Amino acid sequence: MAGDSFDAAGLAVKPVLEIENLAIRFPTRAGLLHAARGVSFSLSKGETLALVGESGCGKTSVGLAVMGLLPKHAVVSADRLEIAGTDIRGMSQSRLDRIRGSRVAMVFQNAMSALNPTLKVGTQLVEVMTRHTDCDARTARARAISLLERMKVDRAAERLGHYPHQLSGGLRQRVMLAMALMCRPEVIIADEPTTALDVTVQAEVLALLKELQQELGLAVIFITHDLGVVSYISHRVAVMYAGEVVETGPTPEVIDNPAHPYSGALLASVPRFIQGPAAPRLGVIPGAVPSVMHEVTSCVFLDRCTMAADPCRRGPIDLDDAGLGRAVRCVRSPLRETSHPGTEGRTS
Amino acid sequence: MSAVAAAGGRKRPHPDWKLVVSLAILIAVGVMAICAPWLAPFDPEAQQILNRRVPPVWHAWLYGDAKASLLHPLGTDALGRDYASRLMHGARVPLLIAFSALAVSGVIGVTLGVVAGYYRGWVDTVISTIIAARLGLPIMIVSITAVALYGASLLTISFVLGLLLWDRFAVTVRAATIQLREMEYVEAARATGASDSNILLHEILPNLAPVIAVIAALEVGQAILLESVLSFLGLGVQPPDFSWGLMIAEAKVDIFFDPWLAALPGVCLFVIVLAANLLSEWLEIRSMRLGSP
Numbered sequence: 001m002a003g004d005s006f007d008a009a010g011l012a013v014k015p016v017l018e019i020e021n022l023a024i025r026f027p028t029r030a031g032l033l034h035a036a037r038g039v040s041f042s043l044s045k046g047e048t049l050a051l052v053g054e055s056g057c058g059k060t061s062v063g064l065a066v067m068g069l070l071p072k073h074a075v076v077s078a079d080r081l082e083i084a085g086t087d088i089r090g091m092s093q094s095r096l097d098r099i100r101g102s103r104v105a106m107v108f109q110n111a112m113s114a115l116n117p118t119l120k121v122g123t124q125l126v127e128v129m130t131r132h133t134d135c136d137a138r139t140a141r142a143r144a145i146s147l148l149e150r151m152k153v154d155r156a157a158e159r160l161g162h163y164p165h166q167l168s169g170g171l172r173q174r175v176m177l178a179m180a181l182m183c184r185p186e187v188i189i190a191d192e193p194t195t196a197l198d199v200t201v202q203a204e205v206l207a208l209l210k211e212l213q214q215e216l217g218l219a220v221i222f223i224t225h226d227l228g229v230v231s232y233i234s235h236r237v238a239v240m241y242a243g244e245v246v247e248t249g250p251t252p253e254v255i256d257n258p259a260h261p262y263s264g265a266l267l268a269s270v271p272r273f274i275q276g277p278a279a280p281r282l283g284v285i286p287g288a289v290p291s292v293m294h295e296v297t298s299c300v301f302l303d304r305c306t307m308a309a310d311p312c313r314r315g316p317i318d319l320d321d322a323g324l325g326r327a328v329r330c331v332r333s334p335l336r337e338t339s340h341p342g343t344e345g346r347t348s
Numbered sequence: 349m350s351a352v353a354a355a356g357g358r359k360r361p362h363p364d365w366k367l368v369v370s371l372a373i374l375i376a377v378g379v380m381a382i383c384a385p386w387l388a389p390f391d392p393e394a395q396q397i398l399n400r401r402v403p404p405v406w407h408a409w410l411y412g413d414a415k416a417s418l419l420h421p422l423g424t425d426a427l428g429r430d431y432a433s434r435l436m437h438g439a440r441v442p443l444l445i446a447f448s449a450l451a452v453s454g455v456i457g458v459t460l461g462v463v464a465g466y467y468r469g470w471v472d473t474v475i476s477t478i479i480a481a482r483l484g485l486p487i488m489i490v491s492i493t494a495v496a497l498y499g500a501s502l503l504t505i506s507f508v509l510g511l512l513l514w515d516r517f518a519v520t521v522r523a524a525t526i527q528l529r530e531m532e533y534v535e536a537a538r539a540t541g542a543s544d545s546n547i548l549l550h551e552i553l554p555n556l557a558p559v560i561a562v563i564a565a566l567e568v569g570q571a572i573l574l575e576s577v578l579s580f581l582g583l584g585v586q587p588p589d590f591s592w593g594l595m596i597a598e599a600k601v602d603i604f605f606d607p608w609l610a611a612l613p614g615v616c617l618f619v620i621v622l623a624a625n626l627l628s629e630w631l632e633i634r635s636m637r638l639g640s641p
Contacts, residue, residue: 069535098541099541101540113531116551
């Protein structure tokens with residue numbers, strides 16, 4: 001599979017997060033809503049995977065599924081859903097509580113609303129640690145201070161006595177990050193952690209996250225729609241569209257040479273700051289995101305694709321290996337036609 | 349007004365008159381009630397047959413009434429007991445009952461409301477039905493029945509009122525909890541492995557504090573009024589114990605001759621309930637300004 005990683009000696013490293021064929025459905029009054037289908041990826045220590053896609057493509061649902069935080073009525077099925085070798089499918093609430101925060105932690109988009117306004121940040125940080133380990137409040141407090149100092153928060157000890165509303169947006173996001181790291185988790189799920197911040201603060205927080213990730217060997221799922229952030233922070237990227245992963249691969253390759261027409265169109269719709277007559281028009285993708293209320297009977301991108309042809313209509317498209325650690329869900333992809341002669345029989 | 353002065357005014361805003369007035373009244377009444385044995389000029393039960401129905405001191409100033417004097421500033425009642433002392437002592441029972449009823453009803457109402465709002469589903473259905481059933485109970489009739497069955501004592505009345513006045517707590521807390529459970533910090537807490545009880549105690553409850561305070565202030569006024577009604581009807585504390593409600597009841601035979609005997613405890617009741625309502629209103633406006641649910 002494309003997700004296999006190798007350590008320095010070239011040996012395959014056991015991934016800390018493995019997801020195979022994850023499907024998330026929400027029963028609604030209008031029918032079954034397919035928030036995600038056939039999502040597979042794995043993540044090794046020290047690796048960052050970016051989940052990219054527009055609003056509603058299912059990227060947040062995937063993150064919540066890994067945390068076991070989806071609402072109760074969500075129907076989750078997967079062939080495999082393992083964190084550090086522990087299967088979390090059908091795990092009881094209390095066992096999930098023990099994993100959440102200690103082995104896998106989440107950083108939320110809006111640090112203002114994700115921190116309890118009535119508790120001091122120190123209390124909230126200490127609580128996470130005393131909940132999962134039998135260390136006393138003093139040890140937890142020392143760890144909170146050292147983590148905040150590590151994040152270049154000045155007067156860290158003093159900040160612990162502050163309430164969230166007394167801190168700036170950047171500081172709050174650092175507190176969120178510290179809260180996620182309190183118990184030294186293996187996996188961090190960051191759901192658009194910098195979207196609510198302005199660009200300078202965003203750059204600081206991203207740099208910090210990248211540093212910590214390398215230093216602590218964290219496996220990070222970074223959920224975002226900002227392609228600039230993707231190329232900065234992630235090693236691999238998975239592009240999602242209408243609940244499906246349409247392309248995965250090492251970030252530089254996917255950004256420079258997208259194999260799926262949707263990835264290409266997404267990259268073309270990033271504004272470029274060039275003036276004058278040579279300025280390219282901002283790319284747009286015609287049409288709208290398809291409804292996720294029914295089963296897939298063809299390529300999900302069919303209606304908006306410039307390359308659509310007969311084979312795209314024949315049935316659901318598989319996510320196929322395209323070589324070099326890449327996989328793409330497109331029968332007309334140039335990558336698949338050149339690097340994988342074996343699939344040509346199906347495309348023509 | 350100059351801009352500087354306006355900015356200065358914003359820096360240190362004048363305390364709201366509602367807060368000042370209500371707190372002043374509540375503290376004054378509270379101190380009077382608690383310290384009545386030391387503050388009251390006379391024994392509230394000492395009868396002076398020769399000094400019966402002495403009018404309050406302002407009768408001397410307004411009508412030149414020779415009997416009225418500063419010795420008994422608020423006069424004496426039909427048995428010659430000092431009315432000022434009786435009013436001070438008479439505040440103790442209503443306040444005691446109001447606060448113990450509040451404690452009972454607060455615990456019941458907040459627990460039911462939080463549980464219903466947090467867990468929803470069938471738990472919510474059951475609790476909402478209990479709330480609806482409670483709202484269908486006429487408070488007066490149930491308390492009269494309870495007093496008839498168990499006798500009129502401080503304990504009975506506190507419990508009866510406590511068991512009847514939790515509905516507003518439950519309804520409001522339930523609605524606020526439904527809002528709070530969707531907050532991102534509740535999900536964030538769950539993401540750090542917080543159990544339901546962690547979340548209820550550390551995330552939901554502290555954020556309910558403003559709501560609970562508003563209702564509590566309102567309910568104190570309500571409980572004081574209800575105690576007085578029960579005492580007035582003779583279902584509250586029994587003589588020789590007394591409360592403002594009982595004093596009004598004793599004064600009603602004299603209402604056409606010495607109306608101040610009924611008016612004074614009535615005014616006391618009015619003022620303290622007004623203060624409780626003002627405090628509740630102030631808390632409500634403040635919590636809205638802070639953006640709490």
